[in-house]
Amino acid sequence: MSARTGLLDGEVALLRAVQAATGPSGEPVTSPLVLEAIDDAELLGPRHAYSLLADLAVPWRRHLPLVDGVGNWGSRSGDSPADARYTLTGLTAFGLLALAADRGEVGPVPLGLVDGTWWHGGLQPPYPPLDVLRALRTRDTSGLVPCPVTGGTVAGDLEGLAAGRPTRLVLGSVLVPEQAVRYTPGMPPPGVEGGWWIGDATPLPVSDPTASGGIPTDVEGPASVDQLVVTEVPYGVDVDEVTRLLDERIRQEHGGVDGNQLHYDLGAMLPGPPIPLGPLDRVQDETTGRDGLRIVCVLRESADPEAARERVLSTWPLTITVDARLPAPLTDLVTGWDAGDGSGLSALERLLRA
Amino acid sequence: MGRVADRSLLLAVALARRGATFVVVGSAADRLATGQGLPADLDILVRPGAVPALARALTDLTGSPVRVQRLLTRDCSRFLTWLGPVDVFIGDLADTGAPDRRTS
Numbered sequence: 001m002s003a004r005t006g007l008l009d010g011e012v013a014l015l016r017a018v019q020a021a022t023g024p025s026g027e028p029v030t031s032p033l034v035l036e037a038i039d040d041a042e043l044l045g046p047r048h049a050y051s052l053l054a055d056l057a058v059p060w061r062r063h064l065p066l067v068d069g070v071g072n073w074g075s076r077s078g079d080s081p082a083d084a085r086y087t088l089t090g091l092t093a094f095g096l097l098a099l100a101a102d103r104g105e106v107g108p109v110p111l112g113l114v115d116g117t118w119w120h121g122g123l124q125p126p127y128p129p130l131d132v133l134r135a136l137r138t139r140d141t142s143g144l145v146p147c148p149v150t151g152g153t154v155a156g157d158l159e160g161l162a163a164g165r166p167t168r169l170v171l172g173s174v175l176v177p178e179q180a181v182r183y184t185p186g187m188p189p190p191g192v193e194g195g196w197w198i199g200d201a202t203p204l205p206v207s208d209p210t211a212s213g214g215i216p217t218d219v220e221g222p223a224s225v226d227q228l229v230v231t232e233v234p235y236g237v238d239v240d241e242v243t244r245l246l247d248e249r250i251r252q253e254h255g256g257v258d259g260n261q262l263h264y265d266l267g268a269m270l271p272g273p274p275i276p277l278g279p280l281d282r283v284q285d286e287t288t289g290r291d292g293l294r295i296v297c298v299l300r301e302s303a304d305p306e307a308a309r310e311r312v313l314s315t316w317p318l319t320i321t322v323d324a325r326l327p328a329p330l331t332d333l334v335t336g337w338d339a340g341d342g343s344g345l346s347a348l349e350r351l352l353r354a
Numbered sequence: 355m356g357r358v359a360d361r362s363l364l365l366a367v368a369l370a371r372r373g374a375t376f377v378v379v380g381s382a383a384d385r386l387a388t389g390q391g392l393p394a395d396l397d398i399l400v401r402p403g404a405v406p407a408l409a410r411a412l413t414d415l416t417g418s419p420v421r422v423q424r425l426l427t428r429d430c431s432r433f434l435t436w437l438g439p440v441d442v443f444i445g446d447l448a449d450t451g452a453p454d455r456r457t458s
Contacts, residue, residue, distance in 0.1 A: 156392075168392045168394070170358050170392070241434065245434065245435070245436040246436070248416070248417045248435075248436050249436040251417065252415075252417075252436075314358075314361065315436045315437075316361065316434075316435070316436055316437060316438040316439070317438075319358050320358075320394075321358060321392055321393075321394045322394075323394075
């Protein structure tokens with residue numbers, strides 16, 4: 001492991017090979033050139049190297065991506081990157097800083113401590129970059145807790161983890177309750193200036209019993225129910241899988257073999273009285289590149305939002321467990337970290353605050 | 355925490371209610387026996403003769419067809435359900451030397 005960056009020696013060698021292809025600036029070049037440089041350096045075969053480059057490039061793997069990937073580098077739904085012929089590879093400012101620190105041009109930078117090893121299946125969790133910088137400057141680890149790149153919640157024996165013990169953590173999703181937009185036929189949606197309607201019908205208030213024109217103005221659309229929106233999922237979870245399994249659960253609870261009798265008292269191991277249909281009506285993935293993750297769980301009419309929240313969070317993989325262990329107690333990692341002249345920390349902080 | 359800790363056990367119950375016969379092994383078995391631990395998944399051991407019933411149960415629970423042949427030709431198969439992953443091992447309890455705490 002590189003003492004000056006906390007990166008594995010192989011990762012630093014890979015970054016050097018990328019820079020050999022791109023030149024000192026790290027400006028992206030076509031990916032086959034980079035793969036050739038990696039092959040020439042006898043580090044990895046092209047197929048494995050490309051997959052590793054993708055892990056170093058995508059923003060849902062690391063807080064601080066080291067590789068600048070231009071083009072289609074895959075998605076959080078498990079889509080693979082486009083063929084290397086159609087992508088560009090370069091170095092990010094963090095990648096350039098890592099190489100500068102490795103060459104001794106600036107002081108050490110704590111990249112290994114920030115991103116840990118979860119991103120390639122290891123046990124060391126990631127921490128928020130600015131919190132790590134603060135802890136290294138003050139030599140105080142209080143308030144320093146793991147923070148997956150994809151957000152979500154972290155629970156479990158965090159004290160045990162900080163003490164360096166093997167720990168199983170529980171990663172959960174973030175749910176945001178929302179009032180569904182209430183549409184009234186013939187009326188503009190709330191918050192929209194002006195009006196729009198189809199045909200020559202005159203839009204009237206819903207409460208007006210004399211509404212005419214053949215429009216059922218006293219009927220509200222099915223969207224007029226509350227909903228829970230999943231905005232963050234646990235680290236490494238396939239977003240498509242979340243939607244598919246939530247949908248599967250709802251299907252079973254609405255008519256599967258015995259879905260809604262599953263939640264009986266496990267201790268007694270006997271079926272309890274049947275419970276009503278589950279609180280969820282349907283799930284729809286409204287995720288977009290612009291708005292980010294948005295999986296909408298629509299509640300049944302008059303369903304208890306708290307029960308629905310519990311139902312969503314108890315569904316795998318909206319809550320998962322992961323194993324974690326630090327290479328040493330957190331206080332040792334922080335107090336024993338050699339910041340050199342501090343120029344690496346300052347450079348990293350400038351990049352983070354830019 | 356409870357919702358996660360007992361999820362694998364609910365999965366075992368769901369499979370058993372659908373007619374599957376198997377032995378719970380691994381960390382979920384520890385949780386059943388001691389009430390301790392946080393299983394990441396459900397590991398089950400199934401005799402070859404009980405595979406068809408398990409395939410039917412998994413088909414219902416996963417919502418996609420599970421083929422008997424797939425289970426029989428691999429030592430271990432993983433399936434994803436809304437109650438978590440289940441790893442299916444084909445064999446007999448006598449091969450493992452484990453204490454006999456069978457569920458069905």
